[in-house]
Amino acid sequence: MAYTAVISLLQTIEQLQQRNPLLIQGQTAQIIESLRDTAEYFQKTLEETSKIKVDPAMMKYLEGKIRAAANEVEDVVELKICQIKGLSWIIGVAREVLLKNLLPSVEKIEATKIEVVQIVSDFSKNEPANETQTRNSLIGSSSRSNAMPNLGDAIVGLDDDLTKIIERLIGSPSALEIVTISGMGGIGKTTLARQAYDHLAIRYRFDIRAWVTISHEFHIRDVLLACLHCISMTCHKSDQDQLIKSIDNIYDRSDDDQLAVLLQRKLKCRRYLLVVDDIWSMDTWDTMTRIFPDDDNGSRILLTTRQKEVAIYANPDSPPHEMNLLTLDESWKLLHDKVFGAEHLDVPKLEDIGKQIAEKCQGLPLTILVIAGHLSNIARTLESWEDVSKTISAIVASDPDKCLGVLGLSYNNLPNQLKPCFLSMGAFPKDFEVDACRLIQLWIAEGFIRTERRKSLEEVAKDYLEDLITRNLIMVRRRRWNGEIKACGMHDLLRDFCLREAEMTKFMHVMRTDPQIPTLETRKHDVRRFSFHTKTYSNDCFKLSPVLARSFYFFGEFIVPPSLSPKFDLLSRFKLLRVLDIFHHKFSSFPIEMPKLIHLRYLAVASEGNLPASISELQNLQTLIYRQIRMHDRAAILPGKIWAVTNLRHIHLEKSSYLSSPKSITGILTRRMDHALGMSNLEEFSTLCFSSCTSEVFSGIPNLRRLSIRETPSESSRKHMRECVIDMSTLGNLEALKCFYNPHSKHYQSNSIKRIVFPTSLKRLNLSGSHFPWEDISSLVMLPNLEELKLKSNACHGEVWRLTDEEKFKRLKFFLISWTNLKHWDASSDNFPHLQRLVLKNCIYLEKIPEDLGEICPLESIELHDCSTSTEVSARRIKEEQENLGNDILKVLINKSLIQKTKDSSPILDIKRKFDEQATKLSGMWDVLLDNIFGSSTAQ
Numbered sequence: 043m044a045y046t047a048v049i050s051l052l053q054t055i056e057q058l059q060q061r062n063p064l065l066i067q068g069q070t071a072q073i074i075e076s077l078r079d080t081a082e083y084f085q086k087t088l089e090e091t092s093k094i095k096v097d098p099a100m101m102k103y104l105e106g107k108i109r110a111a112a113n114e115v116e117d118v119v120e121l122k123i124c125q126i127k128g129l130s131w132i133i134g135v136a137r138e139v140l141l142k143n144l145l146p147s148v149e150k151i152e153a154t155k156i157e158v159v160q161i162v163s164d165f166s167k168n169e170p171a172n173e174t175q176t177r178n179s180l181i182g183s184s185s186r187s188n189a190m191p192n193l194g195d196a197i198v199g200l201d202d203d204l205t206k207i208i209e210r211l212i213g214s215p216s217a218l219e220i221v222t223i224s225g226m227g228g229i230g231k232t233t234l235a236r237q238a239y240d241h242l243a244i245r246y247r248f249d250i251r252a253w254v255t256i257s258h259e260f261h262i263r264d265v266l267l268a269c270l271h272c273i274s275m276t277c278h279k280s281d282q283d284q285l286i287k288s289i290d291n292i293y294d295r296s297d298d299d300q301l302a303v304l305l306q307r308k309l310k311c312r313r314y315l316l317v318v319d320d321i322w323s324m325d326t327w328d329t330m331t332r333i334f335p336d337d338d339n340g341s342r343i344l345l346t347t348r349q350k351e352v353a354i355y356a357n358p359d360s361p362p363h364e365m366n367l368l369t370l371d372e373s374w375k376l377l378h379d380k381v382f383g384a385e386h387l388d389v390p391k392l393e394d395i396g397k398q399i400a401e402k403c404q405g406l407p408l409t410i411l412v413i414a415g416h417l418s419n420i421a422r423t424l425e426s427w428e429d430v431s432k433t434i435s436a437i438v439a440s441d442p443d444k445c446l447g448v449l450g451l452s453y454n455n456l457p458n459q460l461k462p463c464f465l466s467m468g469a470f471p472k473d474f475e476v477d478a479c480r481l482i483q484l485w486i487a488e489g490f491i492r493t494e495r496r497k498s499l500e501e502v503a504k505d506y507l508e509d510l511i512t513r514n515l516i517m518v519r520r521r522r523w524n525g526e527i528k529a530c531g532m533h534d535l536l537r538d539f540c541l542r543e544a545e546m547t548k549f550m551h552v553m554r555t556d557p558q559i560p561t562l563e564t565r566k567h568d569v570r571r572f573s574f575h576t577k578t579y580s581n582d583c584f585k586l587s588p589v590l591a592r593s594f595y596f597f598g599e600f601i602v603p604p605s606l607s608p609k610f611d612l613l614s615r616f617k618l619l620r621v622l623d624i625f626h627h628k629f630s631s632f633p634i635e636m637p638k639l640i641h642l643r644y645l646a647v648a649s650e651g652n653l654p655a656s657i658s659e660l661q662n663l664q665t666l667i668y669r670q671i672r673m674h675d676r677a678a679i680l681p682g683k684i685w686a687v688t689n690l691r692h693i694h695l696e697k698s699s700y701l702s703s704p705k706s707i708t709g710i711l712t713r714r715m716d717h718a719l720g721m722s723n724l725e726e727f728s729t730l731c732f733s734s735c736t737s738e739v740f741s742g743i744p745n746l747r748r749l750s751i752r753e754t755p756s757e758s759s760r761k762h763m764r765e766c767v768i769d770m771s772t773l774g775n776l777e778a779l780k781c782f783y784n785p786h787s788k789h790y791q792s793n794s795i796k797r798i799v800f801p802t803s804l805k806r807l808n809l810s811g812s813h814f815p816w817e818d819i820s821s822l823v824m825l826p827n828l829e830e831l832k833l834k835s836n837a838c839h840g841e842v843w844r845l846t847d848e849e850k851f852k853r854l855k856f857f858l859i860s861w862t863n864l865k866h867w868d869a870s871s872d873n874f875p876h877l878q879r880l881v882l883k884n885c886i887y888l889e890k891i892p893e894d895l896g897e898i899c900p901l902e903s904i905e906l907h908d909c910s911t912s913t914e915v916s917a918r919r920i921k922e923e924q925e926n927l928g929n930d931i932l933k934v935l936i937n938k939s940l941i942q943k944t945k946d947s948s949p950i951l952d953i954k955r956k957f958d959e960q961a962t963k964l965s966g967m968w969d970v971l972l973d974n975i976f977g978s979s980t981a982q
Contacts, residue, residue, distance in 0.1 A: 043465070043549050044105035045458040047112035048084045050489040054116050055081065057662075058123070070141045073148055077115060080155050084108050087162055092458055104161050109548075111154040113570075115147045117590055120618050120641055198379065198407075199372030200234055206363060207238045211315065211342050212247050218336035222353035223346045225365030226514030226533065227449050228408025231346040234365070235317050238344065248342075250314040256321045262329050266301040269316070273308055302333050311337055317344045322455050324355045331356075348452050350512035367405025367533075374400040376407060380414035395427045402434050402534070409535050412438055412445050435538050446539045452515055453543065462490045463506050464515055465549050467532045468540040469573040469595045475519050478507065478527040479726075483665045483692055487621050487644035488571075488593060500725070523830070523856045523879050550593075571621075574598055584612040593621035600627035614638055620662075622647070628671050636660075658683035669696040677731040677754045685719045685742060693724065698731040698752040703738035720744070728780075732757050735768045745775050752782040753811075769799040778806040785811030785836050794818055806830040809837040816843035816864070823849045832858040841887070844868040850875065855900075860907075863887050871897035883907040890916035896924050896932065903933040 055078050059066050066074055088108065091101065122143050210221045223231045238244060239253060252272040254265055296304065316334065321327060327345075334343065347353050353362035368376065374393075377400045382389070389396070399417075403409040413430065416437050420426045430437065438445045456464060463485055470476055482503040485491050491503045507527060510516040515536060520528040532540065544550040550571040572587055573595040587594075594616075613619075613635040621644040622636070629649035636645070637656035645660070648669035657666075658681070666687075670678045678699040684690075685704045704719040720742040727743065728750035735751055749770075770776060779800070783793070795818035800807075805827050816838050822828060831854055843864060851857075851874050860883035869892045878900050882888065889912050895901065904917050914936050921934040 043462055043547050044109040044112070045085070045088045046462040046490065046549065047109045047116070048081055048088065049459070049492060051081045051112045051116045052078065052085065053489050053492070054119055058119060065137055065140065067137070070137050070144075073141065073144050076148060077144075077151065080151050081112065083155060084112065084158070087158060089458055091162065100161065100164075104158060107154055107157060110568075111151045113568075113590075115151050117618065118143055118147045123640075198376040199368045200230060200237070203234055203363065203365065204237050204241075207234065207344070208241055208243060210360075210363075211238060211344065212243060212340075216338050216340050218334070218338075218341050218343070220357040220360075221342060221344050222356055222360075222362040223344070223365065224350045224353040224362040224514070225348065226406075226536070227348055227452050228406050228445070228535070229365045229367065229514075230407045231348075231365055232319055233407070235319060235344055235346050239315070239317050244315060247313070247340075248315040249312040250309065251317075252314070253317045253319065255319040256326060260323075260326045260329075263298050263301065265330060266298065266305055266333070269305055270301065270308070273305075305333060306335055309335055309341075311339070312341075313339045314341045315344065316342075317346075319346050321345055321347045321352060321356075322349065324352055327352065327356050348514050350514070351509075368407065368410075369405065370397065370401055373403055373405055373410055376400075376410050377403075377414050377417075380411060381417045389422070391424060392422065392427055395424060395431060399427065399431050399434065402431065404534050406533060406535055408445055408448060409434075409438060435534070438535060439538060439542065445535060446542060449536055449539045450543075452513060453539065456513070456515075459490070459492075460506055460510060462488070462549065463503075464510055465540055465544045465547075466490070467516065468537060468544045468550060468552055469571070469593075470532075471575045471597050472534060472537065473531070474597075475529045475531055477529055479692075481530065482507065484621065484623075484644060486691075487664055489620070571595075574600075577601065584615065587616070589615050590618055591616050592618060594619065594623070595621070596624045596627070598626070600624055602627060602629070617641070620644065624648070628669075652679045653681055653684070655681040655683045657681060658686040660687060662689055663687050664689055665692040665694075666690060667692075667694040676756065677733070685721060688721060688723065690721050690724050692726040694726070694728050696729070698729050698754050699734075700731050701734040701739055703736060704742040705738055729782075732766075732768070735770075737769055737772065740770060740772050744772065746773050747775050748778040749773070749776060750780040750782070753784050755784060757784075767797050767799065770801050771799045773801045774803055776801045776803055778808075779804060780808040781810065781812065783809075783811040783813070785813070795821060800825055802826055804828060808832040808834065810834040812837045813839040816840045819843070820845060820849045823851055827853060829853055830856040832856075832860075833862070834858070834860045836861055836863075838862055838864070841865040842868075845870070845873045847872060849873060852876070855879070857881070858883070860884055865889055867892055870894040874898055876900050878902050879905070881905045881907070882909050882913065885909045885913060888913045891920060893920060893923075896920035901932055903935060905935045905937070907937045908939055909936075 055074060059074060088105070091104070122140050207221065207223070210219070223234060225231050239251060244251070250273055252269050254268045254272065256265070314334075318330070334341075345353065345356055347356075350362060350364070374397045377396060378389075399413060400410065403413060413434060417427065417430060420430070453461070453464065466481075466485065466488065467476070482500055485503050485506070486499045491499050491506070493499060494502050497505075504527075507516065507530070511518055511527070511530070516530050516532060518527055518529075519531045522528050541552055541554075544552070548569050550573060551569045552573045552575065554575050569588070570591055571593040572583075572591060574583065575597050577599040583594075613633065616639065618641050619639045620641055622639070622642060623644065623646040625646070627648070629647065631651050632647070632649045632654050634654070634656070636642075636647070637654065637659040640659060641662055642660050643662050644665045645663060646665075646667035648671060650671050652670070653668060657663075678695060678697040680695075680699050680701045682702045682704075684701070722743075722745055724743045724746055726748040727746060728748070729752045730739075730749065732751060732753050740746075751768075770779075781798075793813050795809075795812070795814045800822075802825060804825050807822070807825075807828060807830070809832070811834075813836055819833070819838055820843075822831065828851065831851070838859075839862075841863060843866070845868065847870070850872060853876055854874055855876055855878045857874065857877060857879070858881040860881075862885055864885060865887045866889060871894050874895065875898065877895070877898050879902060880891075880895065882891075882905070884907065886909065888910055891904065891913060893916065895904075904920065906914055906917055917934045917936065921932055924932045
């Protein structure tokens, strides 16, 4: 993609200027500034041309020229950075090498700029599309209608939706109301709107009904004409052809203002329904909304859109009606009805395979109708339908205009900066659930995100993700309690389009299991990103991939011959690699060639042993994900030189890891560095061992926002470790903290939360296995910003927790307690004034929930998972009391696993509970006795 290539070049130039100020001087500085100006011109050109109607062939040629020029210059810059790295101490020589190699590239990109200027000037000479043709396409249909299979009466699964829409159209208020429907392309928005438009109750209710479909090239004149034609044809059923000709003559002589006045006159004092189908932007709505009068007579505008934010913008006071995907039963019914028609045949031999086919359509009516059309033309045999079940993606792709072309409208309407983010989803396998944080880190590493005023890269990337979700191009798989996106994915049909577009634009090449996909040997070597979903042999993969590749994703089995590990020197070919993500392979030791890939920004790898000191060579590394294997009870040890990797933003380590103080290696590294050691850009660290939670370590990561710490078995066996103070007060930006203690430690009685000094910035706290006394938890009321508190796996110990009137969790909104021996909990609504969600898991000893918690005004739900029967009874009683008081917001959800149901039915449950209590007390007494006799160093 041209835009992606230009943004990446701009980032590379900015990085070169910021990190090599001594190198970028004199003529070299002038050359770099000239490259920057040209790249910014290309960016502006691509943004402006995306907003106008341009000949597709010419636009493709223009983008190809810009992409090639930007890629070539960036290749030269990054390759030369690799070469002059060893000459950095001879600045003059390094500057001459860079200048000598840049001059030819500058000449080429300037020549490309001249050609682009000429092409852009030719765009303005293009004549606008024929007005009459555009107008006719707006009346009751659109150009996309010809491409889409006819949904007709395919209202399966939409009965409830239709009822809700009808109620909103004919109900109160009397003022003009905007009713909005949102959902992804092909989900049935237009079908639902059409069913409502033609409904008998609607026909009787409204004096005037008009339907207009908005096109991408929106012109207000076209909408005005479409509305007037629609109204005229509704009012004069006979001799419509002659009427249209006479109306055309009148309307063609009127300007836009005159047409607007004429339309308002026709609608004035009449109760009207206007359907605005497939609107794409807020600007379009702003232009339209001033035309339609509000006479307080119950008129309505029904609006459909693929973009949720447009629906909310049109009517911020009423939530949009969001279309959901069909259930399996609804999908099968729609497929059955479309294949067998009015016959409604009973086909037991095809039902099982038919449901499998319906399930693979993932609830999208558009896909189901395309597949139904195919099934209607083949033999109704089990073998034929089994073949269809195996090749659904190929069937959809065989007629792209019917399905993929419809989704292409959503893609083509995306702003340039969102297109690479959308296409990058094709890197992940089918049905893959992508962690949202990980996706954002990849977008940043790939260079898709540029900083915006007063926003970090992560904040901009989150906005991009939310935008793609509101446009129904990415689906949310899981959310946090507060609505934050935790994991996301993509519908199979959208993924097929994504892969097709990525190949066509040379954005990415994906190796899949499909035999039709060409091998790398037959591909042109001008693709920069590669994703492998199949069994991959490292020899074949790396020898066939272009040396200028920027990204490798390996999701399938990755096979490395023993002769190549640990050296793995095939990697050294890819000097410009930015992203290396190897999911399933475990190296016997960390490959020694990896630290030579100095442009790496994102590295995910697993191996035995600790990370080598050479990791410090990766000065551009932003995200490090390292899974250390075969380290059972010992902490992994991070090399001290990792403090020199100052651009690190995220560290994810599966094992609890020891990090030495930056002061311990200052003398080694600072002699060759111009600044103090520290990872000031680091925002996330997971997982740090308790021994590394020192003031010296925290001072080196002052801007940390998320931290996870875990106690190793060796730490938990030493009593003095549990008595050390962990002072986090210097982490003034820390918002999320997870603390994992060893729940089986014999020294749990010496635990105290008072030995941890939390920063006041903390918003989310997760404690596990800590065995803190309940009165210690009460001290957390001192954290003024705490919104989420999770107490897991015996995080607290004791049978009673009493909160005084003065102990108030003033901002706590989410509270979870799981696996505890708590019996009596005394609290009032004043202790949790802003609590929204209470979750209790495996609280088998808890007698009841404090009844006064039901009085908390913001409380939305109480969830119980495998809790005692008496606790469930108290939850139901709270709900009943609130319902009697008129509070129908509070929800109580009770879930019991099959195992818990069996336990509850056991007559010896009470005996077992009492035995467990006595065993816990005796174990604690025995540990104390041993410590008194032999000392705290006793191992057994």
